[in-house]
Amino acid sequence: MSTVTIAPITESLPAFLDSYDFSAIAVIADNHTFRFCYPELKPMLPKHTLVRIKAGEEQKHIATCELIWDALTRANFDRHSLVLNLGGGVIGDMGGFCAATYKRGIAFAQLPTTLLAQVDASVGGKLGIDFRGYKNHIGVFQQPNTVLIDPSFLTTLPERELRSGFAEIIKHCLIADAGMWDEIRRRDxxxxxxxxxxxxxxxxxxRVVAEDPTEKGLRKILNFGHTLGHAVETYFLTQHRKRLLHGEAIAVGMVAEAFIAFQKKKIDQELLNATEEYIFSVYGNVRLVDDDIEPILALTLQDKKNRGREVRMSLLDGPGSCAFDVLVTPSEMRRGLEFYRGLNKN
Structure with a gap:
């Protein structure tokens, strides 16, 4: 398991670099982190290669990987080199994937700059890219050499990005800490x-990843809200409608999947009500119409937790508890999405 350091980057990055002798260093940044975060790193770094890519989930594909691999190749990076991934979930997932596959693997460090990446994407060694519209369809498990988290980077984010990352915090509380869930839902x-x-x-x-590094069992609980959430996110990426951020889609998934858990008698009405009421208070309503439902359900057939053609979900099993590998039928998922639509809080 990687070391995770939560400290000012001006302290953690020099200490990390001093502990290794890398032959070359690359920084992968997007347009936003190049502008707002890279200037803070640059004075601390020795001579290095900057790989700058466009921001957004739309860039998380094999063609962008080719740009990154090409930059490393042209700079003659060897297997003693280091990649620093400076950004949110897209940069961390894709930059880590490129490092883990370049010359069969070179060192990389995650420097997450968004709330989503700091609380979820940067920790645990899941790396990958989207393929033909499917989220994280191609990837590997590979732990970074280190994760350096500086909460001050959050001041560079617009409120919508903070809200998106907060969905993963809500998820962690619902599946693993009922007391913290009660605390956060009483605050704006x-x-x-x-x-x-x-x-x-x-x-x-x-704690979860240490017990199950490659998601064979317990780690699946971290996917609560993600079966339908990823399907909704993927579907909206293909539509000429307002794009959803990851956390906004996961918020939809958590409400719909909480209803499925209620229907399966895993949670009571009180927890269902508290979950949907708080999530709607933070995220509002994503408009789904009749024609959206079947395409979203079809996308769940590509979920990585599935077994054969059976959709397996991670569902709440009481406050602060979660079950995994729960068989869910298309009709149950349809009812979950219809429940979400019926709330219509806008």
Whole structure:
């Protein structure tokens, strides 16, 4: 398991670099982190290669990987080199994947700059890219050499990005800490203690990943809300409608999947009500129409937790508890999405 350090980057990055003798260093950044975060790193780095890519989930594909691999190749990077992934989930997933596959693997470090990446994507060694519209369809498990989290980077984010990352915090509380769930749902978004919540989520994810590094069992609980959430996110990426951020789609998934858990008598009405009411208070309603439902359900057949043609979900099993490998039928998923649509809080 990788070391995760939560500290000012001005302290953690020099200490990490001093402990190794890398032959070359590359920084992968997108347009946003190049502007807002890279200037803070640059003075601390020796001579290095900067690989700058466009921002957004739409860039998380094999063609962008080819640009990254080409930059490393042209700079003569060998197997003693280091890649620093400076960005959110897209940069961390794709940059880590490129490092893990370049010359069969070189060192890389995650420097997450978004709330989503700090509390979830950067920890645990899941790396990958999207393929033909399917989320994280091609990838590997490979732990980074280190994860360096600086909560001050969160000040560079617009509120919508903070809200997106908060969905993963909500998820961690619902599946693993009922007490913290009660605390966060009594606060508005702008009242949350981000440094404390980052540390809390990292601790939960580290504990789960240490027990199940390659998602054969327990680690699947971290996918609560993600079977339908990823399907909704993927579907909206293909539509000429407002694009959903990852956390916004996962919020839809958590409400729909909480209803499925209720229908299966895994949670009571009180927890279902509290979940949907708080999530709607933070995220509002994503408009789904009749014609959206079947294409979204079809996308769940590519979910990585499935067994054969059977969709297997991770569902709440009471406050602060989650079951995994729960068989769910298309009709149950349809009812979950219809429940979400019926709430229509807008």
């Amino acid at each position: 978004l702008d009242e949350q203690d981000w440094p404390a919540l980052v540390a809390h989520s990292v601790a939960i994810k580290q």
